[in-house]
Amino acid sequence: MHDDKEIPKFDSYEEMAAFWDTHSLADYWDQTESVDFDFAPEARRQYLIGVDREVLARVQRLARTRGVSDNRSIKYGR
Known part of the structure; x- marks a missing residue:
């Protein structure tokens, strides 16, 4: 543990x-604290959009290199 170091304030x-x-x-x-928060997954919205074939192909290639589905890559940006 780094007891002498504190989590800095960020701008x-x-x-x-x-x-x-x-x-x-x-x-x-040891410098963290528990927090309570509400999680409302029903607040998410889904949209159906058209995607250019070239863009979709790039997304699919990127997703394959990352080992995730193209849907997950779009949904989570990973």
């Missing part, structure tokens, strides 16, 4: 993401 989500990309939450676990 942006990008700054926070850059920090956590290079640090382990395990090193700061």
Whole structure:
């Protein structure tokens, strides 16, 4: 544990993401606290859109290289 280090205050989500990309939450676990929140999956909306064949082909290739379905790649951006 890094008791001498504190989780810094961040000015942006990008700054926070850059920090956590290079640090382990395990090193700061003692500084975290439990929170309660509501999760409403029914709040999601689905839209049907047309996608150009070339764009779809690129998405499918990218999804294959990442080992996920094209639907998951579009849905979650992974």
